[in-house]
Amino acid sequence: MSRSRLEPLARLITRDIFRVLKARKRNFKKKLPGRKMLYIWDEQIGRDPFNDTDAPGFIVRLKVDIEDCVEPSIDAEAGEDDSDVTIWINVAHDPTNRRHLETLYHELRGVVRHELEHLSEAGPLTMVGPYQPDVFGDTLPTSGKILHSINRRLKIFGKPEATRADWAKQEIMRSDAAKSGRFLEYVTCFDELGPFVAGFMTQARSSRTNFDDIAHKYLQSFVERGSMTAEDRDEAMTWLVTWVKDKYPGVKLRRNYDHN
Numbered sequence: 001m002s003r004s005r006l007e008p009l010a011r012l013i014t015r016d017i018f019r020v021l022k023a024r025k026r027n028f029k030k031k032l033p034g035r036k037m038l039y040i041w042d043e044q045i046g047r048d049p050f051n052d053t054d055a056p057g058f059i060v061r062l063k064v065d066i067e068d069c070v071e072p073s074i075d076a077e078a079g080e081d082d083s084d085v086t087i088w089i090n091v092a093h094d095p096t097n098r099r100h101l102e103t104l105y106h107e108l109r110g111v112v113r114h115e116l117e118h119l120s121e122a123g124p125l126t127m128v129g130p131y132q133p134d135v136f137g138d139t140l141p142t143s144g145k146i147l148h149s150i151n152r153r154l155k156i157f158g159k160p161e162a163t164r165a166d167w168a169k170q171e172i173m174r175s176d177a178a179k180s181g182r183f184l185e186y187v188t189c190f191d192e193l194g195p196f197v198a199g200f201m202t203q204a205r206s207s208r209t210n211f212d213d214i215a216h217k218y219l220q221s222f223v224e225r226g227s228m229t230a231e232d233r234d235e236a237m238t239w240l241v242t243w244v245k246d247k248y249p250g251v252k253l254r255r256n257y258d259h260n
Contacts, residue, residue, distance in 0.1 A: 006120060010113040010202060017062055017089065017112075018105060024095045028062035058085040058119060065092040072100040074107055078115040087115045110203030110214070117195035121146045136168040140190075150190050156242060183222055184232040188239040197244045201251070210254045215240045 020028040072093035093100040119125040135142045154167045177185035204211045219233040
């Protein structure tokens with residue numbers, strides 16, 4: 001599914017979830033695609049008689065914790081549950097606090113878009129990337145949009161003398177560090193950088209805020225928790241801004257960032 005079709009899908013899901021929040025309900029489940037909804041794959045795939053023209057769909061599950069809290073919070077994850085591809089979203093908020101709902105809407109749009117980006121890289125919304133004759137070995141993705149992202153990362157972030165083998169090692173090391181709990185590596189690893197950028201960009205557009213303001217606020221919250229240093233935050237910002245400038249040319253930023 002193209003990026004342009006993921007944006008309205010994120011808006012649709014957010015709208016449904018927001019209705020649940022306003023009604024003060026605690027649970028929500030929806031299967032997509034629903035009636036009269038069809039997700040067309042890449043045109044080239046659609047012409048292949050051995051491929052279906054519509055994606056198999058996924059489930060959105062929402063759990064709401066109603067509590068007396070100072071700030072609302074959102075946690076989300078995409079994965080499989082009993083062979084069903086699912087996006088789990090957990091929202092904690094105080095429904096009597098009107099500011100919570102105002103804050104949640106824009107952030108929720110971004111979170112949903114983040115998870116949809118995951119499903120567009122590997123899942124029911126997977127997009128086919130440009131043909132690439134070279135891969136990075138069996139330990140990294142060997143096809144599709146995610147392989148295109150890794151190739152692009154090598155061109156943007158790799159040193160001029162770096163070979164594909166060198167870059168594969170760096171990507172694996174970054175991914176392993178992310179899995180061990182290193183937050184800088186988590187934000188910048190090959191399967192999270194794109195979703196973070198897509199989510200922050202959607203939130204920025206929804207709230208009419210600069211991309212880097214959204215990204216910096218998110219990262220700063222982890223600095224304040226002690227999960228990353230200020231230096232790590234700045235390095236993560238450089239990765240995020242470099243990637244958003246490549247994927248969304250003309251993006252408006254409050255500051256100038258250069259990747260060295």
